[in-house]
Every structure is written in structure tokens, then in C-alpha cells.
Amino acid sequence: MEKPKLVEYKxxxxxxxxxxxxxxxxxxxxxxxxxxxxxKPVVDKEKCVNCLRCYLVCPDGVIFKSEGKVxxxxxxxxxxxxxxxxxxxxxxxxxxxxx
Amino acid sequence: xxNNKCFVSGxxxxxxGARLARPNVISAYxxxxxxxxxxxxxxxxxxxxxxxxxxxxxxxxxxxxxxMGVSSVGAxxxxxxxxxxxxxxxxxxxxxxxxxxxxxxxxANRALAVxxxxxxxxxxSMSQLNSGWIQVYVEDAQEALDMTIQAYKIAEDExxxxxxxxxxxxxxxxxxxxxxxxxxxxKVDEFLPKYxxxxxxxxxNPKSLCFSSTPLDNLEFKxxxxxxxxxxxxxxxxxxxxxxxxxxRYYGGLIEEYKCDDASVLLVTVGSVTGTARVVVDNMxxxxxxxxxxxxxxxxxxxEEKIIELSKNVDKIGVIDKNISHGYEGTVFTHINSxxxxxxxxxxxxxxxxxxxxxxxxxxxIKDIFKSLxxxxxxxxxxTVQFIGMGCEIDE
Numbered sequence: 046m047e048k049p050k051l052v053e054y055k056x057x058x059x060x061x062x063x064x065x066x067x068x069x070x071x072x073x074x075x076x077x078x079x080x081x082x083x084x085k086p087v088v089d090k091e092k093c094v095n096c097l098r099c100y101l102v103c104p105d106g107v108i109f110k111s112e113g114k115v116x117x118x119x120x121x122x123x124x125x126x127x128x129x130x131x132x133x134x135x136x137x138x139x140x141x142x143x144x
Numbered sequence: 145x146x147n148n149k150c151f152v153s154g155x156x157x158x159x160x161g162a163r164l165a166r167p168n169v170i171s172a173y174x175x176x177x178x179x180x181x182x183x184x185x186x187x188x189x190x191x192x193x194x195x196x197x198x199x200x201x202x203x204x205x206x207x208x209x210x211x212m213g214v215s216s217v218g219a220x221x222x223x224x225x226x227x228x229x230x231x232x233x234x235x236x237x238x239x240x241x242x243x244x245x246x247x248x249x250x251x252a253n254r255a256l257a258v259x260x261x262x263x264x265x266x267x268x269s270m271s272q273l274n275s276g277w278i279q280v281y282v283e284d285a286q287e288a289l290d291m292t293i294q295a296y297k298i299a300e301d302e303x304x305x306x307x308x309x310x311x312x313x314x315x316x317x318x319x320x321x322x323x324x325x326x327x328x329x330x331k332v333d334e335f336l337p338k339y340x341x342x343x344x345x346x347x348x349n350p351k352s353l354c355f356s357s358t359p360l361d362n363l364e365f366k367x368x369x370x371x372x373x374x375x376x377x378x379x380x381x382x383x384x385x386x387x388x389x390x391x392x393r394y395y396g397g398l399i400e401e402y403k404c405d406d407a408s409v410l411l412v413t414v415g416s417v418t419g420t421a422r423v424v425v426d427n428m429x430x431x432x433x434x435x436x437x438x439x440x441x442x443x444x445x446x447x448e449e450k451i452i453e454l455s456k457n458v459d460k461i462g463v464i465d466k467n468i469s470h471g472y473e474g475t476v477f478t479h480i481n482s483x484x485x486x487x488x489x490x491x492x493x494x495x496x497x498x499x500x501x502x503x504x505x506x507x508x509x510i511k512d513i514f515k516s517l518x519x520x521x522x523x524x525x526x527x528t529v530q531f532i533g534m535g536c537e538i539d540e
Contacts, residue, residue: 063368066244066353067354068351070351071352
């Protein structure tokens with residue numbers, strides 16, 4: 046369940062510092078991407094039994110374990126709600142974002 | 145024996161050239177007049193003479209998409225298309241060049257619908273000049289085979305990494321049989337070793353390919369792509385020389401000059417019509433008329449420096465276009481004029497549009513073109529865009 050780490054993007058100073066074509070080493074993220082989320086999934090840690098079904102179905106790979114429990118990376122969650130729909134124990138609820 | 149001779153069509157010459165280049169995967173969809181290329185390559189895979197995967201895809205869009213997949217794992221990809229098929233994969237053309245995948249593709253130059261036509265002209269590839277592909281136009285089957293091999297050498301060069309389109313005039317070249325020298329496989333292997341690249345998906349060294357960019361970096365990637373194409377000019381000249389040294393056939397690199405030295409009038413041709421024009425130049429020279437011929441081999445990168453150099457001591461230049469950008473002029477003509485605008489006292493230029501939709505351009509047509517160029521003066525208001533070989537009268 047290793048997620049790519051968010052690293053600071055340093056813009057190349059010279060054109061030769063760019064990679065050949067738009068490529069980079071894998072497992073690297075340079076910016077957060079969650080701005081279009083309206084509802085966010087919230088995990089009820091009492092109800093959650095760590096079955097990890099949500100982890101398997103999350104299309105963006107933002108579900109991970111923290112201190113033995115399921116957690117969500119809100120920097121990248123788009124708020125699609127698939128995890129809520131798929132959770133058999135109703136341990137995930139989509140809550141409207143405060144904006 | 146270092147060379148094997150055989151009597152084959154232009155399409156078969158391309159297939160033989162592709163086999164010698166040892167692609168790992170061929171993904172292609174048949175279309176007239178390219179079909180024989182695909183047929184022969186599938187036969188080569190079937191009979192074991194080519195160790196490659198042959199993918200029967202459902203469309204040209206898929207053919208190009210599959211070729212990108214092949215290239216993205218560092219393997220060598222080959223495909224071939226024509227006309228409507230080329231346009232159907234147009235999205236993929238830009239994608240492949242942006243991704244810097246050195247895919248090689250044969251394109252059989254054919255008219256675009258409508259009127260529906262399976263016959264030859266160069267409207268298809270000329271409409272794709274901005275797709276970021278190197279474009280060469282060949283004159284005969286031998287050049288088609290040789291350029292299919294050279295294409296990989298140029299495209300895969302680390303300073304180029306740009307996809308490569310080998311253009312053959314539909315039917316005139318694809319279906320005409322010629323005596324062909326087929327190079328020895330060992331020598332081709334020496335000339336064109338296995339493709340090695342860092343730009344690939346690899347379990348040992350995971351990479352993210354073809355990512356998105358914000359407005360902060362897009363221009364930089366496009367600049368880089370442009371410079372790679374500019375760099376390819378030098379590589380094209382070097383590969384032409386190296387290929388000639390090894391196999392005995394030189395093509396002149398970006399352009400071939402034919403009897404241009406003391407000529408006052410030049411004709412610029414692209415593709416198979418060059419062969420006809422050579423005969424006309426020889427005939428007129430034997431009558432003491434100093435005309436010359438410029439075989440423009442590459443449309444991308446465009447050899448503007450060479451065009452300018454050749455035009456310094458010339459009064460008039462004619463350009464044959466087997467395509468037209470409706471409402472303006474032939475595409476080759478626009479390019480020649482753009483190059484000439486960068487010199488002082490540029491020669492007068494006239495555009496001759498013809499050979500569209502499979503119509504022949506005859507020796508007589510070319511002789512008329514030269515005569516028209518010779519009698520034109522700089523003050524003449526003669527139309528700069530003329531249609532040759534019209535089948536009916538038009539209002540002047």
C-alpha cells in the first residue's frame with residue numbers, strides 16, 4: 046500500500062534539464078489534484094473492519110492504512126463515492142465539503 | 145554474394161526493407177494501395193523469416209496506438225497506411241511524435257475523398273506536415289527499401305527520437321515492378337543495431353510516460369520536439385553517407401540536385417515524378433537548354449538552407465505540387481517561397497498543380513512547364529498558380 050510521495054517540483058533552468066519527451070521516473074507526484082471534489086468520503090473507524098474492499102475499488106488509489114485503520118488521502122481523492130457505494134458495512138459516508 | 149537481386153513492386157520492396165530492419169511488432173490495417181506491404185509482412189511472420197508479432201488491428205487508429213505501445217516498452221514498431229487511413233490515425237501521429245517514439249511507417253500517397261479515389265496524389269501526407277513526423281518521399285522501389293532501413297537509423301538517433309514516414313506514390317511506385325538490390329541481412333544488422341532507449345516502461349526502472357503538462361511546461365516540450373527535428377537534418381545527411389558507404393547507394397540527403405550547376409531555371413519535384421523530369425532535363429540539355437532539377441526528398445525537416453543555396457544563381461523556379469491547399473496554392477510551393485523569402489533577390493517562382501487523383505504527369509507536361517518557365521519574365525503578370533493537364537477548358 047505504498048503511495049507515491051508528493052515531492053516539490055523544481056522547474057528546469059535549462060532546456061537540456063528537461064527529460065526527452067514528457068517522461069519522468071515512476072512513483073512521483075508533483076502537485077495535489079483534488080480541487081473538483083464536492084463530497085468527501087469519511088471513514089467511520091468503529092464500523093470499519095479493514096476488509097480493504099474500498100482500497101481495491103478506488104479508481105485513484107487514494108485509500109491507505111494509517112495506524113492499522115483505513116484512511117483516505119484527501120490531496121488526491123476526487124470524491125467519486127465508489128468507496129461508499131461498495132462498503133458493505135456502511136463505514137464510509139460521503140459528506141459535503143465545506144467550501 | 146553481398147546483394148540479392150529480385151523483381152518486385154514498391155510495396156514488396158518496403159516489406160523487404162522492413163524485414164531487414166527487424167521490427168519486433170507490426171501493427172497494420174490494409175488499405176489500397178498499401179495492402180501488399182501488410183500481406184507480405186504477415187507472410188514473413190507466418191513462414192518464420194521475420195521474428196515479429198503481427199497484430200491484425202481493427203483500424204488505423206488502433207494500428208498507430210499499438211505501435212505506440214510497442215515503442216513505449218523500447219521495442220521496434222512498424223506500420224503502414226495510406227490516404228483515409230493516415231487521416232484516421234492523425235491523432236496518434238501527434239501523440240507518437242510528442243512522446244518521442246521512433247516508429248517507422250510507410251505511407252502510400254493516395255488522394256483524399258471526396259470524390260472517392262484510390263489513385264495517387266500527395267494530399268494525404270502533405271496535410272500531416274504539422275504532426276511532428278519526419279517525412280521522406282522516394283522516387284523508386286529501391287529508394288523505398290533503402291529508406292525503410294535508413295528511417296530507423298535516423299528516427300532512433302538519440303538526438304532525433306522522432307517518428308518517420310516513408311512516402312511512396314500510390315500505384316506509380318507501390319504497384320510498379322522493378323529490379324531490386326536486397327541488402328545482406330548481416331550488413332543491415334551492422335548498420336542498424338538493436339534499438340536501445342531510456343524512454344520506455346521498464347520494471348527495473350519504473351517511469352511515468354506521456355504525462356500531462358500545465359501551461360508552465362508545454363512550450364518547453366514542444367520546443368524540444370522542434371529542435372529534435374532540426375537536429376535530424378545533420379543526422380539525415382550522415383546516415384545517407386554511411387548508408388552509401390556500406391551499401392553503395394547515396395541519395396543526396398535532404399535533397400538531390402540534378403544538373404543544377406549552370407541552370408538558369410530549376411524545377412522542384414517530390415516523389416516519383418522526379419524520374420520523368422530527369423528524362424525531360426536530359427532531353428532539353430541535349431538541345432543546349434540549361435535546365436535543372438531539384439528532387440526535394442524531405443518535407444520535414446524542410447531543407448530551407450539547401451533551397452536558398454541552390455537558388456542563388458537561378459532566375460526562375462517551378463514547383464510541381466500533387467496536392468493543393470484549397471484557396472491558396474500547393475503546399476510544396478508555399479514552403480519553397482517561405483525559404484526564398486529569407487534571401488535577397490529571390491528568383492521568380494511558379495506553381496504547377498497536377499497529377500491529382502491518379503492523373504499522369506507526362507514528359508510533355510514537364511517540357512511545357514520548363515518552356516513556360518523559360519519564357520516568363522519577372523515583369524510578367526502570369527498566374528503564379530497554374531493547373532496542368534486539365535481535361536476541359538477553364539476561364540482564365
